[in-house]
Amino acid sequence: MKASSIHRHFVIYKPYGYLSQFKSHDSKQQKKRFLGDLFDFPEGIMAIGRLDEKSEGLLLLTTDGKVSDYVNSQKVEKEYYAQVDGDISIEAIEQLKSGVEIGFDGRKYQTKPCKVFKLNDIPELPIRSKKIRDDRHGPTSWISVILKEGKFRQVRKMTSAVGFPTLRLVRVRVGNILLDNMQVGDVVEVGGFLR
Structure with a gap:
C-alpha cells in the first residue's frame, strides 16, 4: 500500500468565530472555539490556508503535507x-x-x-x-x-x-473545490483533492 493512500482529506464550512486550529495552545484561548469542536479529526490533520476567526467558509484539511504545500504555493486560486x-x-x-x-x-x-x-x-x-x-x-x-x-x-x-x-x-x-450548498459547520471527508 502506498503511503499516500492512508492520508485523509476533509472539506469543511468553517463557522464565524472559530479559530483555524484544532485545540488551544494558549491559556488565553480557553474560551475560544476550534475546528476540533466540529468533528473528531484524525491525528496529524492540518488546515490548508487558514481563515481568521471572523472569516468563514471553505477550508480544506489534510494529513498530507505535500498537498498543503501545493495549495499554499501560490499556484491555486x-x-x-x-x-x-x-x-x-x-x-x-x-x-x-x-x-x-x-x-x-x-x-x-x-x-x-x-x-x-x-x-x-x-x-x-x-x-x-x-x-x-x-x-x-x-x-x-x-x-x-x-x-x-x-x-x-x-x-x-x-x-x-x-x-x-x-x-x-x-x-x-x-482551486476547483466549491463551497456550493454546504452549511455552516459541515464536515465532508473526501478521497483527495487538487491532484
Whole structure:
C-alpha cells in the first residue's frame, strides 16, 4: 500500500468565530472555539490556508503535507466573497485588481494583481451567527476577490486600504473545490483533492 493512500482529506464550512486550529495552545484561548469542536479529526490533520476567526467558509484539511504545500504555493486560486461597507466604486475595484499596499509582519507589502469584480446580486449564503449591520446604517456591497497569495487577513486589509472595510468575508472556492450548498459547520471527508 502506498503511503499516500492512508492520508485523509476533509472539506469543511468553517463557522464565524472559530479559530483555524484544532485545540488551544494558549491559556488565553480557553474560551475560544476550534475546528476540533466540529468533528473528531484524525491525528496529524492540518488546515490548508487558514481563515481568521471572523472569516468563514471553505477550508480544506489534510494529513498530507505535500498537498498543503501545493495549495499554499501560490499556484491555486482562492475566491472570496466580501461584503464591504459602502457602495464600492469602480476606482476602488481597479485599485484592488492592480494591487494595494497593506501592512504585513510590521512591514509594508504590495499585493499582487488579482481578479476583483462587484457581485450584482447578494450571494445566497447561510445566515451568519453574529448579526451584520443592516442597510439602515448605510449601503453595503458584495465583491468577489480571486487571488493566489494569502497573507494574514489580506482581503480585509485590501478592502480597508481602498476605503471599503470588510463586514463579512466568506471563502467560496479553493482551486476547483466549491463551497456550493454546504452549511455552516459541515464536515465532508473526501478521497483527495487538487491532484
